[in-house]
Amino acid sequence: MSADINKFVIPIGPQHPALKEPANFEFWVDGEIVTGASVRLGYVHRGIEKGAEARTWVQNLYLMERICGICSHVHATAYTLGVEKLAGVQVSPRANAIRQIMGELERIHSHMLWLGVAAHEGGFDSLFMYSWRDRETVMDLLEKISGNKVHYSANLLGGVKFDITPELAAEIHKGLEFLDERNRFYLKVVNQDETFIGRTRGIGTMNAERANFLGAIGPTARASGIAHDIRVDAPYLNYSEFPIKVQTHTSGDLHGRFIVRINETFESIRVIREILDHMPPGELTVRMPRRIPAGEAVSRVEAPRGELLYFVASNGTDKPERVKVRTPSLCNWSTVLSLAIGLRLADMPMLLTGIDPCFSCNDRSVSVKRGTQDPSVWSWEKLRQYGIEYYR
Amino acid sequence: MASTIGALGAVEAVLEPLAVSFNRPQPERLDAVIRPDDLLTAVRTMVNESWGFLSAIIGLDHPAPAPVEGQPEVEGSIEVLYTFCKGAAIAILRTTLPYSQAVLPTISGLLPAAMLYEWELREMFGVEVIGLPVTGHLILADDWPDGVFPLRKAFVGFNKKEQSQ
Numbered sequence: 001m002s003a004d005i006n007k008f009v010i011p012i013g014p015q016h017p018a019l020k021e022p023a024n025f026e027f028w029v030d031g032e033i034v035t036g037a038s039v040r041l042g043y044v045h046r047g048i049e050k051g052a053e054a055r056t057w058v059q060n061l062y063l064m065e066r067i068c069g070i071c072s073h074v075h076a077t078a079y080t081l082g083v084e085k086l087a088g089v090q091v092s093p094r095a096n097a098i099r100q101i102m103g104e105l106e107r108i109h110s111h112m113l114w115l116g117v118a119a120h121e122g123g124f125d126s127l128f129m130y131s132w133r134d135r136e137t138v139m140d141l142l143e144k145i146s147g148n149k150v151h152y153s154a155n156l157l158g159g160v161k162f163d164i165t166p167e168l169a170a171e172i173h174k175g176l177e178f179l180d181e182r183n184r185f186y187l188k189v190v191n192q193d194e195t196f197i198g199r200t201r202g203i204g205t206m207n208a209e210r211a212n213f214l215g216a217i218g219p220t221a222r223a224s225g226i227a228h229d230i231r232v233d234a235p236y237l238n239y240s241e242f243p244i245k246v247q248t249h250t251s252g253d254l255h256g257r258f259i260v261r262i263n264e265t266f267e268s269i270r271v272i273r274e275i276l277d278h279m280p281p282g283e284l285t286v287r288m289p290r291r292i293p294a295g296e297a298v299s300r301v302e303a304p305r306g307e308l309l310y311f312v313a314s315n316g317t318d319k320p321e322r323v324k325v326r327t328p329s330l331c332n333w334s335t336v337l338s339l340a341i342g343l344r345l346a347d348m349p350m351l352l353t354g355i356d357p358c359f360s361c362n363d364r365s366v367s368v369k370r371g372t373q374d375p376s377v378w379s380w381e382k383l384r385q386y387g388i389e390y391y392r
Numbered sequence: 393m394a395s396t397i398g399a400l401g402a403v404e405a406v407l408e409p410l411a412v413s414f415n416r417p418q419p420e421r422l423d424a425v426i427r428p429d430d431l432l433t434a435v436r437t438m439v440n441e442s443w444g445f446l447s448a449i450i451g452l453d454h455p456a457p458a459p460v461e462g463q464p465e466v467e468g469s470i471e472v473l474y475t476f477c478k479g480a481a482i483a484i485l486r487t488t489l490p491y492s493q494a495v496l497p498t499i500s501g502l503l504p505a506a507m508l509y510e511w512e513l514r515e516m517f518g519v520e521v522i523g524l525p526v527t528g529h530l531i532l533a534d535d536w537p538d539g540v541f542p543l544r545k546a547f548v549g550f551n552k553k554e555q556s557q
Contacts, residue, residue, distance in 0.1 A: 042531035050542055085418070215445060215505025234420070234480030296417060298475070298482055300447075309475070311450050326448035326475075326509075334505050 007035065010345060014043050025352070029345055037340040039333055052323040057083055057292055060320065061157060067325065069150050070113060073099075073106045074303040076155040079323070081236060082299035082312035083157055086292050092282025095159040096237040097275050101172075102145070102154045103237070103301075104268040108179060109138040110304035111261045111268075114356045115186060118258065121349040122199040127189060134182045141175045144168060159285030169276045176269045183265045190258045200255040204339045204351045207252050214334045218306020219264065220355045222248045223256035230302040242275050244268075254354045261356075291318050303328055305356050329357045396420050399481040403443050407485075410434045421482040428487050428496060435474065435485070435499045444478025446499075449509035451517040454488075455545045470494050470517050470544075489519065498523040516543040 007028040014022040022043035028036035048067055052060045064079040065072045077099055084091065112135040119127035139149045146152035146162055154160050164172070190196060206216065211224035221228055229246045231239045247263040249256035294316035300309050306328030315321040332355040340351060400422045404414060410433060411424040426434045438444075449472065456468040467490045474485040489496065498521050500507040510521045511530040518541035529536060541547060 038526075040530070042529065042533070045531050047542075050547075053545075212445065213504065215503065217445075298418065298421060298484075300477070300482075307447065307477075309448050309477075311448070311473070311475070313452065322452055324448065324450045326450075330508055331505060333508060338504070 012348060014040075021357075023357070025348070027340060027345060027348060032344050032346070034340045034343050034345060034348065037337045039337060049323055049325060052320055054319065056318045057290075057320065058157060060323065061155065062153070064323070064325070065151055065153060065155075067327075070110050071106055071303045071305070071308075072151045073102045073154060074301055074308055075325070076153075077103060077237070078299050078301045078303075078308050078310040078325075079312070080155050080157055081301065082297040082310045083292060084288070085297040085299060086295050086312060086314050087157075087289055088293070089158055089286055089288055091159050091286055092284070093238060093241075093280035094163075094282035095284055095286075097242075097280050098160045098162065098164055098284075099155065100237045100239065100242065101164065101272050101275055102142070102152060102160075104272050105138055105142055105145075105172075106152075107268045107304045108265050109135055109142070110356075111265045112138065112179075112183075114261060114304075114353075115258070118350070118353045118356075119196075121353045122196060124193070124196055124199075127186070127196075130182075131186060134179065137175050137178055141172055144171060156285055158288035159283070161284070163284055164276070164279065169279070172276060173273065176273060180266065180269050183262055183269075187259070187262045190255070190262065197255065199350055200258060201251075201253060203254045203347055204343065204354055205251070205253040206335060206339055210338075211252070211335065214338055215331050216335045217331045218303070218328050218356075219247075219257055219260045220306065220332050220335060222246065223260045224252040225250045228307075230300050230307050234300055236299070236301055238275070238280070241280075242271050242278075244271050254350060257354050291316060292320075305329055306331065329355070332357070393419075393480075395479060396481045399443070399478050400483065402441070403438070403476075403478075403481075403483045406437050406441050406443075407434060407483075410437070418482070420480050421484065423484045423486055426485045426487045428489055428493075431474075431485065431487050432497050432499065432502075435502055438476055438483070438485075439502050443483065444476045444481070446474065446503050446506055446509075447477040447482075448475040449473070449506065449513055450475060451513050451519065451543060453517065453544045467491055470519055472496065472513065472517075472519065474499070494518055495520045495522060497521070498525075500524060515541070517541050518544065 010027045010029055011024065012027060013024040024040040026038045027034045048063060052063060055063060061076055061079060065076040067075045112131050116128040116131040119131065142152050143149045145164065145168060146154050154162055206224050208225045211221045211226055225248050227246045227248050231244050232246050244267050247260050247267055249259050292314040294314050296313045298311050300307055308328055309326040311324040312320060313322040336351055336355055340348060343351065404422055407424045410426055410430045412427060413425045415423040417423060452471040454469045454471060456466050459465050469488050469490050471486060471488045476483045496519055498510055500510060507526065510524050511526055513519050514521050515530055515532050
């Protein structure tokens with residue numbers, strides 16, 4: 001019971017309130033009905049923005065990629081686009097096409113991961129297991145291209161590391177065929193399963209006006225009818241040559257968010273096929289200067305969860321002056337806190353999951369351990385040396 | 393691109409009476425320098441004109457330069473960038489606050505989405521946001537010491553600070 005006798009506070013988290021990531025929510029309830037909500041973030045705060053100021057432009061590429069284990073490529077893409085803009089470097093259409101393919105494969109894996117988690121929160125564990133099993137297909141494709149399932153590390157400053165050969169393209173086509181078929185099945189399940197519809201239809205409804213007012217972005221906003229997608233609004237990479245069609249829904253509820261994300265998966269599959277059939281020519285990399293000219297650049301990309309914004313400032317040295325990362329999950333929290341009011345407490349896990357929150361994305365900037373005696377705290381140099389010795 | 397240029401022209405026109413200066417660092421971006429006292433009016437103008445959405449609030453620390461003999465000491469400052477996006481167009485309201493007067497009014501009354509950004513700005517840069525309806529920490533640990541702002545350049549980590557002392 002809080003100090004205020006008129007409200008009963010239910011804490012949810014920090015242990016996995018929605019995804020298996022930490023955040024703390026306090027829901028004030030009147031019986032079963034939520035009357036207020038607050039959020040406490042920061043449990044996986046790692047010091048990345050501050051850390052970026054002490055590392056070179058190249059080292060930061062790997063650091064930024066590690067902000068998120070789900071959408072690592074899109075973070076690296078936003079960062080490289082900003083740095084390349086400052087350096088005045090134009091990468092080849094082929095490198096851009098490969099970045100775009102990786103980004104769309106990443107979106108498919110992210111949306112399928114979310115589908116599984118959301119199904120699990122709704123008590124539908126069969127769908128959770130099916131979608132995660134099938135997601136392995138897209139993870140395997142990413143591994144075949146890059147050698148890695150999670151941090152693909154496809155980007156370089158000035159291009160990409162990996163080419164997509166005709167043999168690889170054939171394998172991607174085959175994988176996409178399977179994913180296309182499976183997602184059609186999931187769309188049918190989401191639209192027809194009575195229990196699932198009972199947990200999603202009419203829950204957390206937000207019209208376009210409210211979504212705009214609360215600052216919603218990405219699939220959360222698009223499920224409320226807002227046709228806003230950076231890939232169309234401000235095309236980057238090769239999105240002008242290989243455009244996508246923005247997927248929207250008008251219901252504005254949790255059900256709409258399922259429909260939008262599954263339809264976006266189809267759209268990603270379509271655009272990857274199109275790029276593979278018309279792969280542009282060009283070198284994989286162009287030369288980048290070690291020192292980046294002084295200036296500021298804003299780069300925006302469409303991450304699986306919505307618009308990801310990077311602000312990169314250079315002071316003319318080999319290290320950035322500032323790297324600011326505004327992730328989409330942060331924008332969508334306002335919608336959860338507002339929509340929770342009036343709903344039942346039992347709807348909270350589904351509502352939280354509905355925005356596809358990514359706590360790694362929220363919690364970036366700083367984590368500092370005090371004291372030097374703790375053996376579990378290693379310096380950067382010690383960790384580096386350990387890595388070198390380990391792989392020697 | 394025509395619509396982007398049109399959108400930037402429109403925002404330049406409405407901010408003209410408030411802006412100290414304008415700058416176009418990227419073809420799709422307009423920076424307007426605003427006095428802290430005019431910030432709320434400028435944001436209200438953006439909201440009334442329905443010009444895009446608030447995409448981010450970015451803090452930049454500009455520490456005081458090393459003192460030069462015979463010259464008066466210059467104070468460090470925090471620059472705050474209110475970044476609005478409309479389609480491909482980006483409009484940034486930039487306002488600069490000296491360390492000794494690092495105070496801004498909240499804009500969360502106009503744009504609820506700003507609350508988390510302002511909270512982050514307060515924690516990371518030590519900008520006092522008047523009227524922000526939240527207290528305590530958003531991101532930093534509960535036992536984080538008062539008056540230590542990690543994204544200020546002066547902060548180099550506790551260990552290093554202790555070592556340098």
